[in-house]
Amino acid sequence: MISLRHVSKRFPGTRAPAVGDLSLEIAQGETVVLVGPSGCGKTTTMRMINRLIEPTSGEIWLDGRNVLQQDPVQLRRGIGYVIQSIGLLPHRTVAQNIATVPRLVGWDDTKVDRRVQELAGLLELDPELLGRYPAELSGGQRQRVGVARALAVDPPVMLMDEPFAAVDPIVRARLQDQFVDIQERIRKTIVFVTHDIDEAIKMADRIAILNRGGVVEQFASPEEILREPANDFVKEFVGAERGLKRLALIRVADIEVEPGPVVAPEATAEEARRVIASFPFDWTSVVQQGELLGWIDLAALDGHARVADLTPRPFSAYVTAASSLRQALDSIVTSRTQVAVVAREGQRYLGILTLQRISKEIVS
Ligand SMILES: Nc1ncnc2c1ncn2[C@@H]1O[C@H](COP(=O)(O)OP(=O)(O)O)[C@@H](O)[C@H]1O
Numbered sequence: 001m002i003s004l005r006h007v008s009k010r011f012p013g014t015r016a017p018a019v020g021d022l023s024l025e026i027a028q029g030e031t032v033v034l035v036g037p038s039g040c041g042k043t044t045t046m047r048m049i050n051r052l053i054e055p056t057s058g059e060i061w062l063d064g065r066n067v068l069q070q071d072p073v074q075l076r077r078g079i080g081y082v083i084q085s086i087g088l089l090p091h092r093t094v095a096q097n098i099a100t101v102p103r104l105v106g107w108d109d110t111k112v113d114r115r116v117q118e119l120a121g122l123l124e125l126d127p128e129l130l131g132r133y134p135a136e137l138s139g140g141q142r143q144r145v146g147v148a149r150a151l152a153v154d155p156p157v158m159l160m161d162e163p164f165a166a167v168d169p170i171v172r173a174r175l176q177d178q179f180v181d182i183q184e185r186i187r188k189t190i191v192f193v194t195h196d197i198d199e200a201i202k203m204a205d206r207i208a209i210l211n212r213g214g215v216v217e218q219f220a221s222p223e224e225i226l227r228e229p230a231n232d233f234v235k236e237f238v239g240a241e242r243g244l245k246r247l248a249l250i251r252v253a254d255i256e257v258e259p260g261p262v263v264a265p266e267a268t269a270e271e272a273r274r275v276i277a278s279f280p281f282d283w284t285s286v287v288q289q290g291e292l293l294g295w296i297d298l299a300a301l302d303g304h305a306r307v308a309d310l311t312p313r314p315f316s317a318y319v320t321a322a323s324s325l326r327q328a329l330d331s332i333v334t335s336r337t338q339v340a341v342v343a344r345e346g347q348r349y350l351g352i353l354t355l356q357r358i359s360k361e362i363v364s
């Protein structure tokens with residue numbers, strides 16, 4: 001969808017080029033995050049795509065057309081652009097701001113209204129905010145208005161330059177989650193710039209790690225970058241806790257869980273003791289026809305004939321197939337049993353996860 005071919009940019013009066021010789025292919029519907037230290041050429045690269053900056057050399061193709069041969073104004077209307085300082089018009093209401101490009105391209109009132117309502121819904125903006133002015137909004141709300149405005153005419157491509165950098169960490173995390181969720185539904189081709197590797201890991205299908213002069217040090221999926229950083233620069237940029245960050249990307253469903261100790265309520269205390277003895281634990285799950293009821297410990301069996309005589313205790317360390325291994329790890333270290341029990345929807349028992357099993361994923 002976007003193809004950068006040996007692109008360079010040298011600003012007048014500077015010695016080193018801001019971007020030296022950059023080539024990058026971005027597929028349709030993909031979110032590519034450009035990440036790298038301040039001044040490495042991220043913004044310059046992004047702004048060459050919509051021709052807010054003219055490349056010194058090289059070619060940029062978008063959806064099969066050379067952008068340098070298109071009228072820049074036309075080009076920009078087909079590309080959503082979101083920046084940190086947003087650039088909302090202060091004397092226009094939220095609704096009017098969102099409607100900027102639809103108005104420019106001549107949509108009628110009904111169509112514009114419908115689209116504004118639709119975008120407010122998509123971005124979870126309270127309809128009552130639509131009549132307000134940008135100064136009357138919180139930072140997070142303003143940022144969402146900026147995204148809504150960029151999406152207004154449903155452009156196939158979005159360029160987003162540190163869009164969430166100015167808001168506090170809690171709001172930022174919410175905006176990121178919301179954006180990932182929206183992108184799953186709308187599947188735009190997105191180039192997203194950040195200097196925050198964790199944001200990149202969370203948002204990206206693929207990450208391009210840039211060094212000074214727009215040098216691409218690695219262009220790969222977050223999982224691959226964490227598993228196999230291409231060089232010391234990437235390793236250092238990704239930082240400590242590489243293994244833990246990777247665990248956040250792996251879902252429990254992606255790995256084989258282990259069979260844990262399981263008894264049915266109908267089992268005798270003797271049978272339960274035997275099951276427990278075959279595992280290095282002093283407890284067992286109680287499962288009735290596939291449904292996880294809880295757990296009982298060895299000592300509680302004393303003086304009872306059957307498992308059904310005991311009330312199973314609920315698991316505190318309980319994860320589902322959709323949980324990340326990072327969440328499973330959290331569960332494990334805070335639980336009395338030192339393992340996480342895995343269930344599907346409807347409490348269907350799947351197995352257990354131990355610290356040993358999870359550490360295998362950290363080193364592999
Ligand atoms: N208009 C300009 N004139 C001269 N130098 C510029 C201009 N814009 C950016 N630069 C330089 O180009 C390099 C890359 O900048 P930029 O793309 O903004 O980096 P990033 O977005 O990664 O922080 C920096 O060294 C910056 O100082």
Ligand SMILES: [Mg+2]
Pocket residue numbers: 042043044
């Ligand atoms: Mg920048």
